[in-house]
Amino acid sequence: MEFKIYRYDGEEESYDTYKVPPEEGQTVLDALFHIQENIDDSLSFRYSCRGAVCGSCAMLIDKVPRLACRTQTKRVKEQKREIEHYKALDEGEELSEDHILVEPLPHLEVKKDLIVDMEKFYENYERIEPYLKPDEKPEKEHLMDQEKVSELEDYTNCILCAACFGGCPVNGENEKYLGPAALAKLYRFHIDPRDDDDRLTLADHEDGWWACDFYTNCRKVCPKDVPPNFGIGKARQELEEEDD
Ligand code: SF4
Ligand code: FES
Incomplete structure (x- = not known):
């Protein structure tokens, strides 16, 4: 070979x-x-x-x-x-x-x-503040129903390999684009019932949710079946509904 x-x-x-x-x-x-x-x-x-x-x-x-x-x-x-x-x-x-x-x-x-050099990839990741921001600490653990856990797992499976970043045509054209992995993670915190922050607004700009052109390469190359394109689409839909 x-x-x-x-x-x-x-x-x-x-x-x-x-x-x-x-x-x-x-x-x-x-x-x-x-x-x-x-x-x-x-x-x-x-x-x-x-x-x-x-x-x-x-x-x-x-x-x-x-x-x-x-x-x-x-x-x-x-x-x-x-x-x-x-x-x-x-x-x-x-x-x-x-x-x-x-x-x-x-x-x-x-x-x-x-x-x-992964710095650019991690810089984008940091920009979405990738940590839980709960309103208040629970006395014991947070309880979540299984359906919600499965929904979150689609996104928490990300291993930050940057395959999607390298496979996304928009990342090649727009240096400032947050990219599929960071946006998938941001969506993951948005749908987490323990998180109390207004996550969608963090990427409500031309280099965030709205830069994606839905080539869907991110989804196709992801080794962990994370669906960034799906999260981005849902986030855009929600923002549009808020505006109506
Ligand atoms: S390709 Fe998948 S696992 Fe790798 S960084 Fe992107 S979303 Fe995460
Ligand atoms: S060596 Fe760890 S993912 Fe390949």
Whole structure:
């Protein structure tokens, strides 16, 4: 199996090709380790849990944002996701049946090879004040019905991998756009019955709820099935109803 991998050393950009022996159950992250340990120890990439939990290993694999630790090399070619392609996804090397193309996530500054600077992503996250703001503390625990718990879980499953951020065309066009993950989290606090803050107004501006063009790439690339597009749509609907 051949891997064509984006390389950047702080000055020059290039692509290097490596041959990795295929193994049963091998993930793209396993293949990157094989390269680093056996062929080229200068190859840099980020990971931590190796189990689709920490969100550190999101990258472009054959032009689709995915978690390297969750993507089996044998299945990359069959798992073509029908996402809306755009400039940042399509520039660089061409796709080929002969190799798996691995590149860093778009819209974030590349520090080295496949490692991007996540600061911009986290800055947006901070802007939505991602913590509970209860009106008063309960004497015991808050009780919630199961339906509400399930609704919240759709959004709390986010592992902050930024795959949606890299896959969203609007993030590429508008530097100030909060992005799908931050807006999904904001919606999550809005529907949380324990939270007493007026959350919707925090993103009621042209770089918030209203910037989304509903490409729905966020939903399609999310490894945890978080539906940012759905939350954004609901938030807009509620704001419009308030105005009527
Ligand atoms: S919403 Fe999904 S794709 Fe976006 S950061 Fe969270 S887990 Fe990753
Ligand atoms: S290494 Fe943690 S999500 Fe991939």
